[in-house]
Amino acid sequence: MDIHPPAKLESLRDAAFHLFIVTVGILIALSLEQLVEWRHHRELVREARTNIVSEIRDNKKELDAIRTAIPELRKNQTTILDFIQDVLDHGKSKINSLQLGFHLAQLSDTSWTTAQTVGALGFMPYADVKKYAAVYQLQDQYAGFQTRTAGAVVSAMTAFSENKDPNKLSHAELEAERVRVLESISALTAQSQIGEGLSKAYAELLARDRPAK
Numbered sequence: 001m002d003i004h005p006p007a008k009l010e011s012l013r014d015a016a017f018h019l020f021i022v023t024v025g026i027l028i029a030l031s032l033e034q035l036v037e038w039r040h041h042r043e044l045v046r047e048a049r050t051n052i053v054s055e056i057r058d059n060k061k062e063l064d065a066i067r068t069a070i071p072e073l074r075k076n077q078t079t080i081l082d083f084i085q086d087v088l089d090h091g092k093s094k095i096n097s098l099q100l101g102f103h104l105a106q107l108s109d110t111s112w113t114t115a116q117t118v119g120a121l122g123f124m125p126y127a128d129v130k131k132y133a134a135v136y137q138l139q140d141q142y143a144g145f146q147t148r149t150a151g152a153v154v155s156a157m158t159a160f161s162e163n164k165d166p167n168k169l170s171h172a173e174l175e176a177e178r179v180r181v182l183e184s185i186s187a188l189t190a191q192s193q194i195g196e197g198l199s200k201a202y203a204e205l206l207a208r209d210r211p212a213k
Helices: 011-092 110-117 126-160 171-208
Strands: none
Touching: 011 110, 011 126, 011 171, 126 171
16 A cells, blocks of 8 residues: 655644544555455355365265174174184084175365364364364274274184185184184274264264354
8 A cells, every 4th residue: 555645734734634534544444454354264264164064974974884884794703703613613614604894984184184274273263163173083083993993803804814714724723713803893893882972973063063154
């Protein structure tokens, strides 16, 4: 903004009036600048909130799909456990099919980290930031536990995924396998419980959060 003094001031009153005009002009310019900046921050927050809520909605769908699959996975592991017990007790089993598999929920935090990077969180109410942070922290905990569960399940599959005849595994191999399967069942149960808590946290946030339009 350029300020140009008048060519000539006739009196002190003229000088005071000119100073008043200049001051008002500066205040108006600053107010307009602050208004533009405020609208920019508001738009930044609105966009970040919309993206975060959309991301959480997508994560909930992904998580719930995995939660639905966990009982079947746990059932498959229980069948393996029954097979092992049969072979240990009788040298053979009537179970002739073992299902091996595991699914991972792909949970994103891109919108959350982007909001942090661009500084949008700094213009959000503290209560909202705290609310989002708590959900994403729980999501991180679930993701970490999910990885550990996957390791337990994969470990439990080892003896049956090396092209060996399960009926010909040694007693020691079967005993070791039984321990790993029990660990995988326990991990799946715990993951299901943690996933239920995360899904509930997602649902509560989505129910009360309505992005501003």
